[in-house]
Amino acid sequence: MHIANLHPIMIVEDSDDDYEATERALKKDGRLANPVIRFENGEDAVRYLLNEGPYADSRQFLQPIIILLDLNLPGGGGLHALSRIKAVPKLSTIPIVVLTSSGDRRDVEKCYEAGANTYVQKPVELDSLFTAVQQLKDYWLGLALLPGENA
Numbered sequence: 001m002h003i004a005n006l007h008p009i010m011i012v013e014d015s016d017d018d019y020e021a022t023e024r025a026l027k028k029d030g031r032l033a034n035p036v037i038r039f040e041n042g043e044d045a046v047r048y049l050l051n052e053g054p055y056a057d058s059r060q061f062l063q064p065i066i067i068l069l070d071l072n073l074p075g076g077g078g079l080h081a082l083s084r085i086k087a088v089p090k091l092s093t094i095p096i097v098v099l100t101s102s103g104d105r106r107d108v109e110k111c112y113e114a115g116a117n118t119y120v121q122k123p124v125e126l127d128s129l130f131t132a133v134q135q136l137k138d139y140w141l142g143l144a145l146l147p148g149e150n151a
Helices: 016-027 042-049 077-086 105-114 126-143
Strands: 009-012 036-039 066-069 096-100 118-121
Touching (some): 009 016, 009 042, 036 042, 042 066, 042 077, 066 077, 066 126, 077 105, 118 126
Parallel strands (some): 009 036, 009 066, 066 096, 096 118
């Protein structure tokens, strides 16, 4: 069985509106078999990834196939979560797409230095956000070979 069909897509986003729009865009064409999991802050996402606390059962809480990460998060922020995730060898190969409203060059550079695989500035318009998320999905879940997948 294809690993992409087993592992979730993690969205780390504190805005309900942005999360709902991103999830709808991912599921829009009906071809997404992956479950989508959401965390509203970086600390909870990292605890999940490290199988800590309520996420201790690694058979129940599978590692995500990809992480969509907002930068502007409560509890340390997205950059802190990105740095922590990429510092752990067993997590470092999970692709992380920074999907944020910030277009600040310093944020872009800091994220790539911390190990982000892609940095995308969230479009303001809903239709443009749908298009951007669809393109991300097509690339990361359709074209790219991901760690752990059979070629």
